[in-house]
Amino acid sequence: MPRAHIALDRKAVVGPVRRRTFGSFVEHLGRCVYTGIYEPDHPTANEDGFRMDVVELVRELGSTTVRYPGGNFVSGFRWEDSVGPREQRPVRRDLSWHSLESNQVGLDEFAKWLKLTGSELMLAVNVATRGILPALDLLEYANHPSGTALSDLRIANGTPEPHDVRMWCLGNEMDGPWQTGFMTADDYGKIAARTAAAMKAADQDLELVVCGSSGSGMPTFGDWERTVLEHSYDYVDYVSCHAYYQVHDGDLGSFLASSVDMEFFIDTVLATADHVGHKRQSKKRMNISFDEWNVWYLEEHKASDEVNDEWRYAPRQLEDVYTVADAVVVGNLLMTLLKRSDRVTSASLAQLVNVIAPIMTEPGGPAWRQSTFHPFSITSRLASGEVLRPVIEAPTYLTARHGEASLVDAVATVDDDRAAVFLVNRDLSEPARVTVDVRDLPVSRVVEALTLADADPYAQNTLADPLRVVPAANGSAVLADGVLTVELPPVSWTAIALG
Numbered sequence: 496m497p498r499a500h501i502a503l504d505r506k507a508v509v510g511p512v513r514r515r516t517f518g519s520f521v522e523h524l525g526r527c528v529y530t531g532i533y534e535p536d537h538p539t540a541n542e543d544g545f546r547m548d549v550v551e552l553v554r555e556l557g558s559t560t561v562r563y564p565g566g567n568f569v570s571g572f573r574w575e576d577s578v579g580p581r582e583q584r585p586v587r588r589d590l591s592w593h594s595l596e597s598n599q600v601g602l603d604e605f606a607k608w609l610k611l612t613g614s615e616l617m618l619a620v621n622v623a624t625r626g627i628l629p630a631l632d633l634l635e636y637a638n639h640p641s642g643t644a645l646s647d648l649r650i651a652n653g654t655p656e657p658h659d660v661r662m663w664c665l666g667n668e669m670d671g672p673w674q675t676g677f678m679t680a681d682d683y684g685k686i687a688a689r690t691a692a693a694m695k696a697a698d699q700d701l702e703l704v705v706c707g708s709s710g711s712g713m714p715t716f717g718d719w720e721r722t723v724l725e726h727s728y729d730y731v732d733y734v735s736c737h738a739y740y741q742v743h744d745g746d747l748g749s750f751l752a753s754s755v756d757m758e759f760f761i762d763t764v765l766a767t768a769d770h771v772g773h774k775r776q777s778k779k780r781m782n783i784s785f786d787e788w789n790v791w792y793l794e795e796h797k798a799s800d801e802v803n804d805e806w807r808y809a810p811r812q813l814e815d816v817y818t819v820a821d822a823v824v825v826g827n828l829l830m831t832l833l834k835r836s837d838r839v840t841s842a843s844l845a846q847l848v849n850v851i852a853p854i855m856t857e858p859g860g861p862a863w864r865q866s867t868f869h870p871f872s873i874t875s876r877l878a879s880g881e882v883l884r885p886v887i888e889a890p891t892y893l894t895a896r897h898g899e900a901s902l903v904d905a906v907a908t909v910d911d912d913r914a915a916v917f918l919v920n921r922d923l924s925e926p927a928r929v930t931v932d933v934r935d936l937p938v939s940r941v942v943e944a945l946t947l948a949d950a951d952p953y954a955q956n957t958l959a960d961p962l963r964v965v966p967a968a969n970g971s972a973v974l975a976d977g978v979l980t981v982e983l984p985p986v987s988w989t990a991i992a993l994g
C-alpha cells in the first residue's frame with residue numbers, strides 16, 4: 496500500500512479561509528432557473544414560485560456568493576427586460592444557448608431567492624453587446640437607495656431596499672469566439688477600463704472583475720491577461736479564471752490530476768498580473784475571481800442536449816450526471832482553490848442547479864444531490880480560520896496530460912480550537928496509508944472523518960437511485976501522539992475534522 500506523510504506547521508499560513516471561495520453560479524441556461532430554482536406549480540413552491548426543496552439543498556451545500564445571470568447568456572441580455580410587472584416582460588431569444596427567455600425571473604426575484612438561501616449576489620453586466628450606460632443604469636437600479644429615476648423604479652417594482660451588490664463582472668469570457676460580441680484583448684481591455692472607471696465613479700468601493708481567459712488552453716492565454724490588464728489594471732480588482740475538466744479518452748489517471756492544471760493556471764495568471772502591476776509601479780495586488788470551475792463533459796453535450804432548430808423555453812441542456820471520480824476531482828479542485836486563498840479570493844462552482852450542477856431536479860418531482868455535492872458541502876462546512884500550506888511526501892505517477900502528479904494531495908485549515916484536513920487518493924487501484932503530523936495544531940481528537948469512494952469510480956446518483964453515492968464514515972482515522980493516521984481508498988476524497 497502506498498504511504499504518504501503530510502507535515503503541518505501552524506505558522507505556514509497561506510491566507511484566511513474566505514467564504515467567497517464557496518461561491519456558485521446561476522445562469523439563465525437550460526433548467527437552472529426555470530424548473531430548477533423557480534417552478535410556481537411545484538408542490539414545495541413558496542408564494543414567490545421558488546422551490547423550497549431546492550432552497551434547502553442550496554443551504555446544505557453551503558454556497559456563498561452566487562454569480563448571476565450569466566455566463567454566455569449575459570452577452571445578449573437587456574437587464575430592463577427582467578424587472579417590473581411580469582406580464583409586461585418580453586420574451587427574447589437567447590442566442591448563446593439557442594433558447595427562449597421569458598424573463599419571469601429577473602434581478603429583484605433572484606435577490607429575493609438569494610435571501611432564502613443566505614447567499615450574496617454577484618452580478619455580471621453586458622459589455623459585449625451593450626455598453627457603459629446600461630451598466631450604469633443597472634448599477635443605479637440595483638444599488639442606489641432612492642430619489643433617482645432608476646432607484647425609484649426599483650422601489651415602485653416592490654424592492655424598497657437596494658440590493659447593494661459588491662462584486663460585478665465586466666462581461667463574460669470575452670476571449671471566446673462562442674461569445675456573442677466577442678472581442679480582441681485590446682478592444683475588450685479598453686471597454687472594460689472605461690466601464691469600470693464609470694462604475695467606480697458611482698461607487699468607488701465596488702469590486703470589479705475583468706475577464707481573463709476562458710481556460711488555460713485558449714490560444715491567447717497569457718497575452719490576453721497581459722493586454723487586458725495593461726488597459727484596466729487601475730480600475731479593476733480581480734481578473735477572472737474559468738476552467739472545466741473532464742475524462743478524455745478514458746484516461747482517469749490524468750483526469751484525477753486536473754488540479755495540476757488549475758495550479759498552473761493560477762500561477763500563470765498571477766505572474767502575468769504581477770508583471771503588469773510592477774510595470775505600472777502599482778501598489779495594488781490583483782486577485783483572482785475563479786468564477787467558473789467544475790467538471791463538464793463538454794464534448795458529449797453536443798450530441799445529447801435539447802438544442803435544435805426549434806426555440807424552446809428551458810430545454811434540458813448541460814445536465815451532466817456526475818460520478819464518484821468527478822466528485823473526487825471537484826473536491827480536489829476546491830482544495831486547490833483553498834491552497835491559493837492568498838490570491839484566489841472569490842470562486843464560483845459552475846453551476847448550481849441542473850446545469851453542470853451539484854443539485855438536480857425533476858419538474859413536478861424531487862430534487863437530489865449529485866456526487867459532487869458532497870465534497871463541496873463538507874468542505875464549506877468544515878473549513879474555517881486559516882489555510883495551512885502542507886508539506887506532502889507521497890509517491891508520484893506519470894499522467895499523459897499533466898506530467899508527474901502526486902498520488903495523494905492534501906490541504907488543511909486551522910481555527911482557534913479545531914482543524915480540518917482534506918485528502919485525495921488518486922491511485923486507481925490501491926488504497927493509501929497517510930500520516931499527518933498535527934502536533935503543531937490545537938487539536939487532540941478526530942471529531943468526524945468522511946470519505947467519498949466506491950468500488951465503481953463511475954457510480955452516480957440518479958433520479959431512480961439518488962442515494963447511490965454518499966460519503967461514509969472513515970473508521971480508520973485515528974489521532975494518537977499528535978499524528979493522524981488514515982487509510983484512503985482508491986479514487987477517493989476524504990475530510991477529517993479535528994478538535
Ligand code: AHR
Nearest residue numbers: 522566567568667668845
Ligand atoms: O457554465 C456554462 C458556460 O460555460 C457559461 O455560460 C460560459 O461562461 C462558459 O463557457
